[in-house]
Amino acid sequence: MVHGQVISVAEAEWSPCRACGRLVYCRQWQRSWGVCPHCSHHSRLSARDRIAQLADPGSTRLLDFDVGAYDPLEFVDSEPYSERFQRARESTGMDEAVVCARAEIMERPLVIAAMDFRFMGGSLGSGTGELITRAAEFALEERIPLLVVPASGGARMQEGALSLMQMAKTSQALASLNEAGILTVSLITDPTYGGVAASYASTTDVILAEPGARMGFAGPRVIRQTLQQTLPDDFQTAEFLLERGWIDDIVPRAHLRGTLGSLLAAQTPRTPVVDGDVELVTDPSGLADTDPWAAVQRARDLSGATTADYLQRSFDSFLELHGDRVSGDCPAVIGGLGVLEGAPVVVVGHQKGHDSAELAARNYGMASPAGFRKAARLMRLAGKLGLPVVTFIDTPGAYPGVAAEERGQAVAIAENLVLMSALPVPIVTVVIGEGGSGGALALGVADRVLMCPGATYSVISAEGCAAILWDDAEKAPDAARALRVDAKSLLSLSVVDAVLPEPGDASGYAGSVPDDVMRVALASTLTALSGGDPAALVAERKKRFRAFGAEEAPVMQEVAG
Incomplete structure (x- = not known):
């Protein structure tokens, strides 16, 4: 079949490609289902x-x-x-x-x-x-x-x-x-x-x-x-x-x-089959004291694992999906359908890179409205199919440019907060690097928020805080300490539910955790959240965030019966 019409060898041995004009042996057309071997034109x-x-x-x-x-x-x-x-x-x-x-x-x-x-x-x-x-x-x-x-x-x-x-x-x-x-x-x-x-x-x-x-x-x-x-x-x-x-x-x-x-x-949801064991740190006393400014430097180290690294090494497979169906495809956010320990999941995360060229191409991990809307589209798909959601946070913040404001940056972030609050499937978030402001929270309204030991999470960057409150960017280390951006401080504030264990050998370590640790931590956390009543899941998620600023800090709840 060539261009939708049968060509027998008796009629013609060769046929020209309509795109490049070069002759192709008709049996080769048929074997390739009409794809030109010279120019890859799809007839x-x-x-x-x-x-x-x-x-x-x-x-x-x-x-x-x-x-x-x-x-x-x-x-x-x-x-x-x-x-x-x-x-x-x-x-x-x-x-x-x-x-x-x-x-x-x-x-x-x-x-x-x-x-x-x-x-x-x-x-x-x-x-x-x-x-x-x-x-x-x-x-x-x-x-x-x-x-x-x-x-x-x-x-x-x-x-x-x-x-x-x-x-x-x-x-x-x-x-x-x-x-x-x-x-x-x-x-x-x-x-x-x-x-x-x-x-x-x-x-x-x-x-x-x-x-x-x-x-x-x-x-x-x-x-x-x-x-x-x-x-x-x-x-x-x-x-x-x-x-x-x-x-x-x-x-x-x-x-x-x-x-x-x-x-x-992805049409058939399954519970992950956990292979291994990871002891998450839920008691702040189980973590060593870390200078918050040192944590900031560590979280920004380009040698640390990115979302793409974890997708490649901690998941069975990953199929990236693009676009927000409105205005574009933001390279600072990647997402799609993954398989974790045999179970389909929707994964979304900020993406930076390991060198200056990739950082620039990924807009330094700073998402545009298209990035947040892409994330929202994929999370709605997860809700429709009954698939759990995994998000990775690693961003200095949402992109602050004129174009982003013209396309509704604040609205895009706000809509994600509302969407994630009521999504009827388990959501697990891992802060793997920088957790910067609303650009981080737009992927972080989850049932469980985990954190890599070398990551940070804050309302603003230390430099931004120093410039505004001290009127002196040199005060950034003091601002980081005052903001308590490190993992131990955030665990004590219940902003995060657990911290992944520190590797035994921290030589050259930039805040990442081993691939197997990430895989098992995600699979076991999702397993604990799976199988329960979706309404109860959403109610507990809302309760978790409702408690911030109230008299009692939120604590981890067991959802699955």
Whole structure:
């Protein structure tokens, strides 16, 4: 299958790539599912080929939803719509622009609704919308995830306003899956435009895209003709969309099955299987006295482990998801779906780096509103799927720039505080480096707050406090001591619930803990929080924060029965 059309060896041995023009042996096209070996251009696949490429062999059962032919307006342009529709059926062997199937990917069941651009440009008509809706309803009935694979030039004009109504109908069907806690995924292929892009292609929990796939509401030609604008070369491509926060990731065709398998695994929550034992320090007397200013220097040491380091070394696997679906993808916050001791979790954390170049690229761990909104989006997904949340704090504070204020930095932080307060799943936070101000707390409203022994947590940086209250930045060491930013002080104030144990050999140590210690500490803490009543969990979390500033300091409570 090449560009959605069968090419037999008898017809042609070679076919040119539409992107680079170089000839490709047709059997090679077929083996690579239409990916050019020279330029990696992803050519179009038919709907059936798409399902065959993604699904486990022998697992596919086509869903025979009969929607019939529909010509409500008896529309005629250069020819009657009924004739155009019938010709599409004959040329593709399909009844409509969508093929629906129940299948498995990596032995995990799902429903796939794949569009075929060959059928009238994959246009969204009444039959198309009906098939997408029935696929969603079947997924709801079976309580299994739904994968939609759009390929469309837009709405089917020959059906008038009834075509427009399909946008609402299909969106309503996906909303039902959202309310039921069922995972939805969209795989954007080239092209995805108009009513499809503005409905079910963009409202799923996770949006993946193939390299170079284009998605938008108005196509480039329409924009050029209407507004006479010059468009960027990569306009509306997957790469353009990823940079602006609209999709989660770009996945080459060869890696789609593995990525989708990892996503589908998140539909089945499990309790971590704890392998090992770590004794967390909950009594301040069990910690050595530390000079708070020395703790500040230690927390900032670039040799310490970052969120990305712990994700790589303490978790079984991690699939990063991008974007806030509003304005961008903040590099200072990374998040996605992880597996910890066999259990799926949502992980979000600040990310700095180990050198000046990475620090600059990550904005020194200072999140923009897009970073906090990305975190919120992922935590809402955790709440929907019933997955626990792990957050890592390591930031000097939220980014203080003009652009951040224009995009609502304070509002983004405030919304996270409200969201985390009522999230009906266990939340564990670990302060691994700097815990700076509201930018830290925006990831820190948790059931349990753990801390690395060399980390800090404060309302403001020591330098900032010294400049404001002493009018002398040289007083930063005095400010750090007055603020009591070190782990022992914070444990005594019950700001943190426990401190991870100090390694036996602190030579060259920058505040991190060994990977196995982090893994076991997180797994055992989540296990203790799992299995209880979500309402009780939320009530205890609120009680914990309600007690700050009251007469009695909060204490750790056992949630699970």
